[in-house]
Amino acid sequence: xxxxxxxxxxxxxxxxxxxxxxxxxxxxxxxxxxxxxxxxxxxxxxxxxxxxxxxxxxxxxxxxxxxxxxxxxxxxxxxxxxxxxxxxxxxxxxxxxxxxxxxxxxxxxxxxxxxxxxxxxxxxxxxxxxxxxxxxxxxxxxxxxxxxxxxxxxxxxxxxxxxxxxxxxxxxxxxxxxxxxxxxxxxxxxxxxxxxxxxxxxxxxxxxxxxxxxxxxxxxxxxxxxxxxxxxxxxxxxxxxxxxxxxxxxxxxxxxxxxxxxxxxxxxxxxxxxx
Amino acid sequence: xxxxxxxxxxxxxxxxxxxxxxxxxxxxxxxxxxxxxxxxxxxxxxxxxxxxxxxxxxxxxxxxxxxxxxxxxxxxxxxxxxxxxxxxxxxxxxxxxxxxxxxxxxxxxxxxxxxxxxxxxxxxxxxxxxxxxxxxxxxxxxxxxxxxxxxxxxxxxxxxxxxxxxxxxxxxxxxxxxxxxxxxxxxxxxxxxxxxxxxxxxxxxxxxxxxxxxxxxxxxxxxxxxxxxxxxxxxxxxxxxxxxxxxxxxxxxxxxxxxxxxxxxxxxxxxxxxx
Numbered sequence: 001x002x003x004x005x006x007x008x009x010x011x012x013x014x015x016x017x018x019x020x021x022x023x024x025x026x027x028x029x030x031x032x033x034x035x036x037x038x039x040x041x042x043x044x045x046x047x048x049x050x051x052x053x054x055x056x057x058x059x060x061x062x063x064x065x066x067x068x069x070x071x072x073x074x075x076x077x078x079x080x081x082x083x084x085x086x087x088x089x090x091x092x093x094x095x096x097x098x099x100x101x102x103x104x105x106x107x108x109x110x111x112x113x114x115x116x117x118x119x120x121x122x123x124x125x126x127x128x129x130x131x132x133x134x135x136x137x138x139x140x141x142x143x144x145x146x147x148x149x150x151x152x153x154x155x156x157x158x159x160x161x162x163x164x165x166x167x168x169x170x171x172x173x174x175x176x177x178x179x180x181x182x183x184x185x186x187x188x189x190x191x192x193x194x195x196x197x198x199x200x201x202x203x204x205x206x207x208x209x210x211x212x213x214x215x216x217x218x219x220x221x222x223x224x225x226x227x228x229x230x231x232x233x234x235x236x237x238x239x240x241x242x243x244x245x246x247x248x249x250x251x252x253x254x255x256x257x258x259x260x261x262x263x264x265x266x267x268x269x270x271x272x273x274x275x
Numbered sequence: 276x277x278x279x280x281x282x283x284x285x286x287x288x289x290x291x292x293x294x295x296x297x298x299x300x301x302x303x304x305x306x307x308x309x310x311x312x313x314x315x316x317x318x319x320x321x322x323x324x325x326x327x328x329x330x331x332x333x334x335x336x337x338x339x340x341x342x343x344x345x346x347x348x349x350x351x352x353x354x355x356x357x358x359x360x361x362x363x364x365x366x367x368x369x370x371x372x373x374x375x376x377x378x379x380x381x382x383x384x385x386x387x388x389x390x391x392x393x394x395x396x397x398x399x400x401x402x403x404x405x406x407x408x409x410x411x412x413x414x415x416x417x418x419x420x421x422x423x424x425x426x427x428x429x430x431x432x433x434x435x436x437x438x439x440x441x442x443x444x445x446x447x448x449x450x451x452x453x454x455x456x457x458x459x460x461x462x463x464x465x466x467x468x469x470x471x472x473x474x475x476x477x478x479x480x481x482x483x484x485x486x487x488x489x490x491x492x493x494x495x496x497x498x499x500x501x502x503x504x505x506x507x508x509x510x511x512x513x514x515x516x517x518x519x520x521x522x523x524x525x526x527x528x529x530x531x532x533x534x535x536x537x538x539x540x541x542x543x544x545x546x547x548x549x550x
Contacts, residue, residue: 035435037428063430106446149445153312155338160310160438167439170424171381214532222541223532236528244519253511257489257498261536266497 016112016122016169017043018162019081021137024129026051030061031159032126033068039166044072045081045123078125078137083205085121087245090133090141091161093154101143101243105165108145109172120201124165129158139235140204142242202251210251211238217262291387291397291444292318293437294356296412299404301326305336306434307401308343314441319347320356320398353400353412360396365408365416366436368429376418380440383420384447399440404433477526485526486513492537
């Protein structure tokens, strides 16, 4: 029923993408599609799903949300799935030993609305059913969404987690419309999203390029030479820069800084003049 | 695991009962039990379920929320299931040709909290999967909870509907607690910068040391050579790192990185072994 489930897109552009990292069961993907469309979301991205794709069981579980499944795209990695996005939220039930901005779904919903209204591409990352997101995927994200449920029984079905975040996103539309222009971007002095108007936020791909350059130079100078510590050091660095909510210009600046530090002192070098 | 999933009951007594009227699939009853326990609810009442009871499929779908299923009771009618309750809410996705108070789940959550705190027994009625509640059950209720989702795709899984109402009920408790404590930890409403316990935030002096090292190296390699741009470039860099909310350890790491990048590739250098 193409078009039959269309509804007017909310003012101010895009909807957040839902990125499922290594989902195990096709039924859950179908239920996620249904929950997404319940909330008016339809950009579904699958990173290495275990089940074959497309999948009959997913279609059955989607209960009519076929259009979300038809649009769904497959990716080999979280980095590939989020390359065009600017602001990533890692959804998690347990706390992590990482320094990260952590928001409730409700607080995140306002930030997401503000971001997409400003043309910033948002991705919501959900991990596999049994274990949630890996630390590397959390490290790729600018912030964590922690769903505040019963701490003694927090085993939440994947589609349920998507529903809660999507529901709050939908509810936030009403809130934003009600508040009208009373809450300008600058009124929330948050570290996550506050970018000057003229500044384009970095894409995940640009960030990835920065990380790769930095890590390769750190390999060369021996900073990451202790093999068993390398993964955690890399993750910590990505966290650190991820938290800063870098603009595209800042990524270019940092890349220039790394090149400059590596090149060393400028000095006249017979003619062509270095740097 | 009786007691294993207990959590302290919030002040003011009872939790609302979840009443499923003629649920069709045992799996859905199990998923409802799981969603209920996610939200800290455990009073489940079943009116004429189609499946045999107790039911293996329900247990499997409950993913550990066994205690809710074990407590669940069967009734021959909605009236019997709600006889001891005072205030009934009919949950519905479509509007009815009845004059009824209609609330969002969020507005209802406050009312439910107020009622149970006053010792009033509350029941939340959910209808069968395909068609929702019959008009007679809606008529038994004092008010309607209408879940405001995508009007063009409102087919909501039964357990999803229970989850949204339960989630709002749970959030309403947090709202009360938050208002009482009134100590926001961060400038973003609802956002908390999650620092691992062992991590001390950097002091301003430590940050200053990092900035001075970075800027002096950038002077040396020529990155800041355009005099009239230097002040704004320095300010932008300080902003960037300031935004990340660095820990003391992260400042040390960044300083090590700068030294390492400047020192260049590690190579055997006659004895003392660099870096």
